[in-house]
Amino acid sequence: MADSAATQDVSTLPLEELIACHECDLLMRRPQLADGERAVCPRCGYELYSQRTQVVRRSLALVLAALMLYIPANFLPIIRLNLLGQTSEDTVWSGVVNLYQSGMQSVAVVVFLCSMAVPLLKLLCQFLVLLSIAWNIGRGYGLLFYRIYHHLRDWGMLEVYLMGILVSIVKLADIADLSLGVGLACFVGLLLVQVWLEVTMTPHQIWQALSREDAHEGN
Known part of the structure; x- marks a missing residue:
């Protein structure tokens, strides 16, 4: 499980690599997940998305x-x-x-x-x-x-x-x-x-x- 997403400087990253939290609007790099993992906002703990199989x-x-x-x-x-x-x-x-x-x-x-x-x-x-x-x-x-x-x-x-x-x-x-x-x-x-x-x-x-x-x- 990916409990947090990278919050490094995102000003130079392309838009397709970014994701915003729906709860607190934190902008961060989109994490790469393996099957069965989920991404969680490091600031508020909201589940951003999960990677399901098949x-x-x-x-x-x-x-x-x-x-x-x-x-x-x-x-x-x-x-x-x-x-x-x-x-x-x-x-x-x-x-x-x-x-x-x-x-x-x-x-x-x-x-x-x-x-x-x-x-x-x-x-x-x-x-x-x-x-x-x-x-x-x-x-x-x-x-x-x-x-x-x-x-x-x-x-x-x-x-x-x-x-x-x-x-x-x-x-x-x-x-x-x-x-x-x-x-x-x-x-x-x-x-x-x-x-x-x-x-x-x-x-x-x-x-x-x-x-x-x-x-x-x-x-």
């Missing part, structure tokens, strides 16, 4: 898993509700449609964007970025898609939608017979895989792999 391959596996979970998570029943002899099945997509048909078009659009459209766009951008690195093609497009992904990060809110589902289940449990569907398990799995992907796909290694001559070094 980032591209592991991230590709997680992206493919998330894409496979996407359709069942959004189109298979989340809950089955039996009330007064009538049974209904609710999915994420049916929730959007019901909101739209009940006159709440603006809410339906927001739910669709945050729970379905943006998460899918994020996964597709990540997939294309990782392919451009793994196959060493379309580097310019890879940079573009990675920038788009960063702009979309704050708009995907699967965890908020999941909390809404759980609150609804708790409130309806006393007035109707509820059973959980496969869609809920897929939705939770999709959320967990995306969180794991965020941790695995370290930004500094992806930017380095996209900007270097030989992208295979990032594999």
